[in-house]
Amino acid sequence: MLKxxxxxxxxxxxxGLREMIDWSSFGIELVGTADNGLSALELFRAHRPKLIFTDIRMPGMDGLQLIEEIMREAPETLCIVFSGFNEFEYVKRAINLGVADYLEKPITIPTIEQAIRKVLDKISQEQEVLELKTKVKSSQGDLLVKATFDLLFLGEEAEEKWREIYGSGAESIIGVTVLATESDQLRMLEQTDFTAIPLRHGQERLFVCVHAQQPTPEFWEKLQLDSEQADISVGSGRTYTELKDAAHSYKEALRALRSAHFLGEKGIVRFEDLGDLITRPEGLSEREEAIILSLRSGNKTGMLEQIDRYIAWIQMEKLDSEVAEHEMLKLLYLALEEAKRSSGDKASRIAETYRPHVELREMAARGKVTEWFRSQLDMLIDNTMYAREHARHASVTRARNYMELNYTRDVTLQEVAEHVGMNPTYFSVLFKEEVGESYIKYVTRIRMELAKTLLSRGLKVNDVSEKVGYHTYRHFSEVFKKYTGCTPGQYKDQLANPAGI
Incomplete structure (x- = not known):
């Protein structure tokens, strides 16, 4: 049994936790309790429990100091912390320490049981990964897959073994990037400048790209086009120069993929382009975070679904009415702040007279809290989307003008987004909604039409490649063939001999 x-x-x-939780039903043995940090550390060292439930504020040694010591001695330990509502700075520190979960006081039996189930699911997933590793065959390919899993989960500890299995080519690796998708349709062909190692982890399809040179704009452009054509979402972590940091890129890729789903974005979504779209408001549960991210991205359908799930959770857990109302108010005020950021003056005017705590009491007396709560969030996202709609046309028009002035060089999505004062990923979504095609496809179409015109005037292919903003002839030729069905040279031949004589 787990301790x-x-x-x-x-x-x-x-x-309460000793007597009212049926620990054995979860396959857990409660080995002891302690009412201060020093006794807690002694108990931990004596029994080495896998699971720790601890308050943050305790005499002798506070909960965060305790967790730091425990993680130094046994980093595989899973810690769940209890926190007061106003202790967001403590919660932020707890997250940085890698706690498995955090619960706001007053805690209830259902919330503890839910936390137990959550952490057991995590343990089960870890065991599945370990079982996968034990079953891999001893072929070179399978050994590399196992070593790459170790690199993602263990970092520096697994780097030497990974290099040994990868072989002599490991010496030329200067960076690593992890991509994540939930589709089997993405294909990553090995190139001279990078190797993509495919992995599967649950529903996730991963590609660990090890680079012999820094990823070029062509790398990202090709990946964007390939994933858009497959109509799939792909999250990308940042490129790190140290192999041991592949684990960071992996976590970032998952967060980028999750944001892509919130945004309804197809194609590649890069972690470094997300900005405040993934800045998690402090102290939020996953349910609350899902609502805020949906509001932030303007995804009304997704937000309404998350609201219904949130209300269903409150009803299923049979939360005390005061606790439930407190949670709803917290979420409403956070949503109002997000709406003010997106909607500006309109949301600020609403905030001047908005008194949800007063309305909540009235709705509670009438037994209509959940309907009112849903309507308030609905109102806030409508205001956000209204502002977004009015800002979209002007921003995209400015962007298109800028792109048409600069498409003869390598003008990036990041650069154009900065020109109109927007987050790159948010701008990408707005651009596609307004224009009907993605930024990459739009720029590619403009460049290829210009290339056809220049080729028809007799310019050399290399000169045309440079004039339409491509660094290498090879990449220009690949894109041109994908766009027209023939290479630039073949296109010139067709123009010179239209009858094929």
């Missing part, structure tokens, strides 16, 4: 321990300086909390 667990509970640490809290409140007797009623320790007694």
């Amino acid at each position: 667990a321990a509970v640490f809290d300086d409140e007797y009623i909390v320790l007694q």
Whole structure:
């Protein structure tokens, strides 16, 4: 059985969790409790429990200091912390320490049981990965897959073994980027400048790209076109120069993929382009975060679905009415702040007279809290989308003018987004909605039409490649053939001999 321990300086909390949780039904043995940090550390060292439940504020040694010590001695330990509503700075530190979950006080039996189920699911997933590793065959390819999994989950500890299995080519590697998708349609062909190692982890399809040179704009452009043509979303982590940092790129790729789903974006979504779209408001649960991210990205359908799930969770957990109302108010005020950021003056005017805590009491007396809560969030996202709609046309028009002035050089999405004062990923979504095609496809179409015109005037292919903004002839030729069905040279021949004589 898994071992667990509970640490809290409140007797009623320790007694309640000891007596009211059926630990054995979860396959867990509660090995002890402690009411201060020093005793807690002694108990941990004596029993080495896999699961730790601890309050943040305790005498002797606070919960965060305790977790730091535990993670130094046994980093595989899973820690769940209890936190007061106003302790967001503590929660932020706890997240940085890698806690498995955090619960706001007052804690309830259902929330504890839910946290237990969540952490057990995590353990189960880790065991699945370990089982996968034990089943891999001893072929070179399978050994590399296993070593790459180790690199993603263990980092520096697994780097030497990975280099040994990869072989002599490891010496030329100067960077690593991880891509994540949920589709089997993405194909990454090996190139001279990078190698893509495909992995599967649950529903995730991963590509660990090890680079012999820094990824060029052509690398990202080709990936964007390939993923758009396959009508799939791909999240990309940042490119790191150290192999041991592949784990960071992996986590970033998953977050980028998740944001792509919120945005409804197809193609490649890069972590470094997301900006505040993935800045997680402090102290939020995953349910609350999903609502805020949907509001932030203007995804009304997704937000309404998340609201219904949130309300269903409150009803299923049978939360105390005061606790439920407190959680709803917190979420409403956070949503209002997000709306003010997106909608500007309109949301600010609403905020001047908006008193949800007063309305909530009235709705509670009438038994209409959930309907009112849903309508308030609906109103806030409508205001956000209204502002977004009015800003979209002007911003995209400015962007198109800028692109048409600069498409003869390598003008990036990042550069154009900065020109109109927008987050790159958010701009990418707006551009596609307004123009009907992605930024990459739009720029490619303009360049290829110009290339056809220049070729028809007799210019050399290399000169045309430079004039339409491509660094290499090879990449220009590949894109031109994909766009027209023939190479630039063949196109020139057709113009010179239209009858094929």
